Amino acid sequence: MDIDTITEDDMRFNPPRFSENEIAAKVKAIYGLSGLWSTLVGERDQNFRLITDGGQKYVVKIAGPDEDLDVSDFQVQALIHLEKVSPNIPVPRIIRTNAGNCLSSISDSKGVSHALRIVTYLEGIPYGEGNFPDNAHLQKIGAFQGEMVNAMAGFSHHASSHFMPWNLSNGVAVSKDLWAVAAEDVKSLAAPLLPRLRDHVLPILNASPSQVIHNDAHPYNLLRQDIESQDVTGLIDFGDMVYAPIINDLAVMATTFQRKNINDIEIVTNLLIGFHRAHPLTDEQVSLLLDAMILRLLITILLTDIKINMEAMQDPDILTDRVEAFDMLQRICRIDHDGMVNNLRAACGYN
Known part of the structure; x- marks a missing residue:
């Protein structure tokens, strides 16, 4: 396509x-x-x-x-x-x-x-409900997803590279036709990002280690025993699964495990530490994480806007997803990009 x-x-x-x-x-x-x-x-x-x-x-x-x-x-x-x-x-x-x-x-x-x-049917409460995980448990969640990557490493299927809109490395996030009809708020925010994402980030990302990944490990697909428990007891919804760069799997978690008034970078770092412990990442993969997160946020905003435009009745959850993704993208745009990348690299022992 x-x-x-x-x-x-x-x-x-x-x-x-x-x-x-x-x-x-x-x-x-x-x-x-x-x-x-x-x-x-x-x-x-x-x-x-x-x-x-x-x-x-x-x-x-x-x-x-x-x-x-x-x-x-x-x-x-x-x-x-x-x-x-x-x-x-x-x-x-x-x-x-x-x-x-x-x-x-x-x-x-x-x-x-x-x-x-x-x-x-898997019993459990999604992480999106109840107490937000502390740093130690964020690392456990990251490690769980790293173990999932390890388990999927030997799996292949002729349909694994099918077109999946939520595949953040397929180029949807930088599609000229989609951006032509994008909402003005995200269009102005994303405009300075798109050339580098299109010409530099995506080629490197798509050349990085890839395999079949779950691609949707967000707080409502990861389960725990109750609203206070922190250990992962289940992962559901394999509908977004696709052959893609491994770092994308972590980027999905890092952009969705967010909570107001909690430091974004601290959350991302702890998920990364756990993931890296279970599935060691290369220096280049770690360096791609922040850009992969930006791609995921852009796709989230674009796709939620498409849903809103196509549906007569607007689902409040869709509107919430859009607001949260836009707010996080704004926060990322305000930080020192290279400084955060170096901090993430340091968390994995790369200096």
Whole structure:
């Protein structure tokens, strides 16, 4: 895909709209499961929680009409890989159909087929709720994600390089067509950044060590036991997974684990220390982290603005994401870039 000719339509999020009864009938027929249904949020998938009469809990996911079946299989095979090579890492497990298949499908009223899969439901409270982690636990969270990178290191799939809007190194953040229709506040803030990001940062970033990464380890996808507990008990939502630079995985965490009145740099540094302890990064990778964070923030603002423009009713969570990303981008633009990079390098033992 030519990033400079990408349009808002290419970035559209289009989850399906099946009724609960339609999904319940299909799941009972092919999985033999039934029970109490409730709706879960989803950006591109339509998601339900199913609690059976026996108390087992599952997540039922129906892919959008634009998602290729190979991409759904990519996500399924990644979970199967993790179950085989790192069974102690707490992620959802794939539930097979009565026929033993990992994936099924359901057709809508227009005859369009949608991939359907079921995974186990992970209990826990997201880090986005309750007490914010202290420095020691931020390092544990970073280490958990570093261990996830290690576990995914041997995994490959032919659909791993599919176009993923949230892949911060794919060039979306510097797309000329998207910036032409961007809101004026972010356009003026980002204008001085874009030439260097496009001509210098992205080529180096895309040449850095890469593999399949989760790409969405934010505070509402990482779980803990309760609102006071700090240890990671689960990682959910593999829908943004993609083959990309490893440092991107840390950049997602570093831009989303933020809290008002808490030092951004201190949070980023502690996540980095933990990640680096579990998955050692090169000096160049560490030096790319701040720029990768900037790319993530730009994409967050661009994509949330697209969602806002396309949706008649504005989700307050989307508006909050936009405000928080813009505020953090402003803060980063005010700091000494080279000084912060050197501080991050020093935290990893690079002088």
